Amino acid sequence: MWWGCSIMAPNRYYCSPLDECRVALGKLSIFNLWYFKKIFAILLEELQTLGNRMEAALEDKHDMHRYHDEAKKVHVELKVLRMEKEELEAKIADMQLLIDKDSHVERLHQKKMYLTSEVKKLEKQKSELLDIDEDSMGFGDLW
Structure with a gap:
C-alpha cells in the first residue's frame, strides 16, 4: 500500500490499486489534497497498466490455443508428407x-549380339577352311 509505506509487489492484482484508491479516498482531506492528486494519478496509471496487461494476457491465451490448433494441423500435414516421402522413396x-x-x-543383349557375330565369323572361317581343305585333298572333282 502506498499510504502504509509498504513495498509494492512486482506481481500485483488489479484489486490492489483499487483498494489503495479506496484507502486514499477514505483519508482525503483539505490538507492532503495536493498529495492525494499525485497518488491518485499514479494509482490510475497503475490500474491502466494492469488492465492492459490483463487484456494482453487474454489475447495471448487465445492466440496460444489458436497456435496450438495450427501446430496440430501442421503436425498432421507433416506426418502425411513424411509418409508420402517414404512411399516416393520406395517407388524410386x-x-x-x-x-x-x-x-x-x-549389356547382356549387346554381349549376345557380339558373341553371335563372333560365332558367324568363326563359322565363315570354318567354312572357308573346309573349302580349302577339300580343294587341297582333291575331292573337289568328286562333287
Missing part, C-alpha cells in the same frame, strides 16, 4: 532397380 528405389535390371539386360 523400385524404379532404380528396374533401370539397373534394364541396363543389365541391355
Whole structure:
C-alpha cells in the first residue's frame, strides 16, 4: 500500500490499486489534497497498466490455443508428407532397380549380339577352311 509505506509487489492484482484508491479516498482531506492528486494519478496509471496487461494476457491465451490448433494441423500435414516421402522413396528405389535390371539386360543383349557375330565369323572361317581343305585333298572333282 502506498499510504502504509509498504513495498509494492512486482506481481500485483488489479484489486490492489483499487483498494489503495479506496484507502486514499477514505483519508482525503483539505490538507492532503495536493498529495492525494499525485497518488491518485499514479494509482490510475497503475490500474491502466494492469488492465492492459490483463487484456494482453487474454489475447495471448487465445492466440496460444489458436497456435496450438495450427501446430496440430501442421503436425498432421507433416506426418502425411513424411509418409508420402517414404512411399516416393520406395517407388524410386523400385524404379532404380528396374533401370539397373534394364541396363543389365541391355549389356547382356549387346554381349549376345557380339558373341553371335563372333560365332558367324568363326563359322565363315570354318567354312572357308573346309573349302580349302577339300580343294587341297582333291575331292573337289568328286562333287
